[in-house]
Amino acid sequence: MRVEMTEKAEMTDLTDQELMGLVQAGDYSPAAVLYDRYSTRIYNFAYRFLRNSEAAEDATQEVFVKMLRHAHQFNGEAKLSTWLFSITANLCRDHLRKADNKAKDDEDALLTMPAPAEHSPQHVLETRETERRVREALQKLTPEQREAILLSRYQGLSYAEIAQISGCSEGAVKTRVFRAMETLKKLLTDPVNGDTRCLTAL
Amino acid sequence: MSDCTLIREQMPLLLTESLGSAGREAAHQHIEACASCETEWSKTRETWKLLAEAADRPVPTRVRARFLDEAASMGGAMSRRPVVVPFTRKPVFRRLAQAAAIAVIAGGAYFAGSTRGTTPATGTGMIASASPAPQFRISENARLSADQIAPEIAGSPAISNVRFIDHEGRPGEVGMTFDLTQKVTVTGKATDQSLVNLAAYVLGDSDHPTTSRSNAIQWVRDTYSTGQTADPQIVTALSGVLRNDAHEGVRLKAVETLGSLPAASLGGAAAQARQALIDALQNDPNTNVRLKAVEALANLAAVPDGFDPAAVETLRKKASQNDENPYLRVKAAEALSQMNL
Incomplete structure (x- = not known):
C-alpha cells in the first residue's frame, strides 16, 4: 500500500x-x-x-x-x-x-444535492432557486450556444480553445457567446422572466 | 454598426478580459458615457455572476470506480499483443444456424452445427433457452472444437487476449483462447423465454452504463406491462434493480415500471413486487424513489379480497412518520383514502 x-x-x-x-x-x-x-x-x-x-x-x-x-x-x-x-x-x-x-x-438533482450545513434554510432555498433558474435558462440556448457559454464561463477557456473544441472559427464562438448572453440576460435579469418562479415539489 | 451595437457585442469579451487594452479602455469610456450601454453592461455582469451561482456537483464515486475497473481490464489487454491467426481449413461438419435466425453476428464468426456431436458451451452466465436445440448460446465462456468453427472469418471481429494453449495433452492438437466481441441481434416475441431471460439478465447486470440500464428498464416497461406479456421473471429482475442499483435514476425507473405492471396478471409475483416496493418505501435514501414507491404500491395494493395488509400498513406508517418528506406523507394519505378502507 x-x-x-x-x-x-x-x-x-x-x-x-x-x-x-x-x-x-x-x-x-x-x-x-x-x-x-x-x-x-x-x-x-x-x-x-x-x-x-x-x-x-x-x-x-x-x-x-x-x-x-x-x-x-x-x-x-x-x-x-x-x-x-x-x-x-x-x-x-x-x-x-x-x-x-x-x-x-x-429534478431529483435538486432534492439530492447536499446543502452546506452552515447556511440557513432561507439561503439554501434561494441558492437552489437561482440554480434552477440558471439551469433552465441554459436549456433555452441552442446546443452550440450552450457549449460555447459553458466552456467560456465555467471552464474559463479562451475563444481559440473553444473554437478548437467546437470545430468552428473564433468569430463563430464570439457570436455564439454574445447571442447566448443576450438570451440569458433576458431570462435571468428581466423582471418579468426573473419573477416567474414556479414551485417545485416539496 | 453603431457604437452602442459594437460595444454591446464586445461586452462578453470585456467579461473574459479578451479585449486588448486599447479596446477595453475605449469600451469602458463609452459605457461610462452612455446610460443605455451602462444599463446593459450592468445586466451583463449580473448575468455572468448569476451563472457562477450554479455550483459544481461532485462526481459520484461510482463513476471513478467503474472507470478504474475498465482501465484495469484494458491494461490487461494491452499487455498482450492481439494476434489473429488463420484457422486451418478442415472438413466442415456443420450447418449454419438458420432456422430461427435468432442471431446475427456482425463481424464475427458463425457458430454452427446441430447439437449432436457438439461439445456444449460451458461457463457462468449462460442463458438457457426454451428451444430444445439452441443453435447459438449466449455465454461468458465457450469451448469449441475447430470443426465447429466456420473456417471463414467474416469482417474484422474484435479479438483480443489471445493465448495459445496445449490442447489437454492430445498429441498433434493445439488450442487458442481469446476474447471475442460480437454484435448480436435477437428477435422474437416478447414472451419467448430466450427474450425474457435476456431482458432479466440485462436488468440485473449493474456493469452496464446507467443510461443503458435506464433504457433497458424503459424497454421492459414498454414490452412487459400488458396482461399478455407480464412475466414473473421480469418482476424478480426489477425488484433486484430497485434493491441494489447504486443510481437513484435507475431505481426511480425500476419503481415506476413495477408500478405499471398489471397486478392481476402477475400471480404470485405481485406479492414479490409489493415487497420490493415496501422495502424501497422504508429504506431507499432517495425521496423521489420513495415517493414513486408510494404511487406504485397504491397501484399494486389490491388483492382478490381487498388490499394487501402489509402494503396498507406501510402506507399508514409513512403517512404518520414525522421525519418523512411532507409531500410524500400527503401522497401516502391520499393513496390510503382512495382505497376506501
Missing part, C-alpha cells in the same frame, strides 16, 4: 504531457491521477450540457476510457483539457442527436 501511495504521490507531480506519455507507452497507471485532475470539470460540463445526471456519468466514464484507448491521437499540441473537452462535447452532441435524448430536466 505504501508503495502504491508513493507512486501516486509521485504521479501527481507529473505534468499532463508526462502522464499522457506513459499512457501512450501502454502504462495505464496514471489513469486515476488524470481522472482526479479532470473528472469534476468534465462531469459538470456534461451535466450542464445534457441536464441529465445519468447521461453525464456515462459521458464522464466514456471520456476517460477514450482518453486511454485513443491516447496515441493526443499529440500534445493542444492542452489535455482541450482534448478532453473535445471528446466530451462530441459525446454530448451525439447524445442529444438521438431522438429520445433531448436535454431533459433532472
Whole structure:
C-alpha cells in the first residue's frame, strides 16, 4: 500500500504531457491521477450540457476510457483539457442527436444535492432557486450556444480553445457567446422572466 | 454598426478580459458615457455572476470506480499483443444456424452445427433457452472444437487476449483462447423465454452504463406491462434493480415500471413486487424513489379480497412518520383514502 501511495504521490507531480506519455507507452497507471485532475470539470460540463445526471456519468466514464484507448491521437499540441473537452462535447452532441435524448430536466438533482450545513434554510432555498433558474435558462440556448457559454464561463477557456473544441472559427464562438448572453440576460435579469418562479415539489 | 451595437457585442469579451487594452479602455469610456450601454453592461455582469451561482456537483464515486475497473481490464489487454491467426481449413461438419435466425453476428464468426456431436458451451452466465436445440448460446465462456468453427472469418471481429494453449495433452492438437466481441441481434416475441431471460439478465447486470440500464428498464416497461406479456421473471429482475442499483435514476425507473405492471396478471409475483416496493418505501435514501414507491404500491395494493395488509400498513406508517418528506406523507394519505378502507 505504501508503495502504491508513493507512486501516486509521485504521479501527481507529473505534468499532463508526462502522464499522457506513459499512457501512450501502454502504462495505464496514471489513469486515476488524470481522472482526479479532470473528472469534476468534465462531469459538470456534461451535466450542464445534457441536464441529465445519468447521461453525464456515462459521458464522464466514456471520456476517460477514450482518453486511454485513443491516447496515441493526443499529440500534445493542444492542452489535455482541450482534448478532453473535445471528446466530451462530441459525446454530448451525439447524445442529444438521438431522438429520445433531448436535454431533459433532472429534478431529483435538486432534492439530492447536499446543502452546506452552515447556511440557513432561507439561503439554501434561494441558492437552489437561482440554480434552477440558471439551469433552465441554459436549456433555452441552442446546443452550440450552450457549449460555447459553458466552456467560456465555467471552464474559463479562451475563444481559440473553444473554437478548437467546437470545430468552428473564433468569430463563430464570439457570436455564439454574445447571442447566448443576450438570451440569458433576458431570462435571468428581466423582471418579468426573473419573477416567474414556479414551485417545485416539496 | 453603431457604437452602442459594437460595444454591446464586445461586452462578453470585456467579461473574459479578451479585449486588448486599447479596446477595453475605449469600451469602458463609452459605457461610462452612455446610460443605455451602462444599463446593459450592468445586466451583463449580473448575468455572468448569476451563472457562477450554479455550483459544481461532485462526481459520484461510482463513476471513478467503474472507470478504474475498465482501465484495469484494458491494461490487461494491452499487455498482450492481439494476434489473429488463420484457422486451418478442415472438413466442415456443420450447418449454419438458420432456422430461427435468432442471431446475427456482425463481424464475427458463425457458430454452427446441430447439437449432436457438439461439445456444449460451458461457463457462468449462460442463458438457457426454451428451444430444445439452441443453435447459438449466449455465454461468458465457450469451448469449441475447430470443426465447429466456420473456417471463414467474416469482417474484422474484435479479438483480443489471445493465448495459445496445449490442447489437454492430445498429441498433434493445439488450442487458442481469446476474447471475442460480437454484435448480436435477437428477435422474437416478447414472451419467448430466450427474450425474457435476456431482458432479466440485462436488468440485473449493474456493469452496464446507467443510461443503458435506464433504457433497458424503459424497454421492459414498454414490452412487459400488458396482461399478455407480464412475466414473473421480469418482476424478480426489477425488484433486484430497485434493491441494489447504486443510481437513484435507475431505481426511480425500476419503481415506476413495477408500478405499471398489471397486478392481476402477475400471480404470485405481485406479492414479490409489493415487497420490493415496501422495502424501497422504508429504506431507499432517495425521496423521489420513495415517493414513486408510494404511487406504485397504491397501484399494486389490491388483492382478490381487498388490499394487501402489509402494503396498507406501510402506507399508514409513512403517512404518520414525522421525519418523512411532507409531500410524500400527503401522497401516502391520499393513496390510503382512495382505497376506501
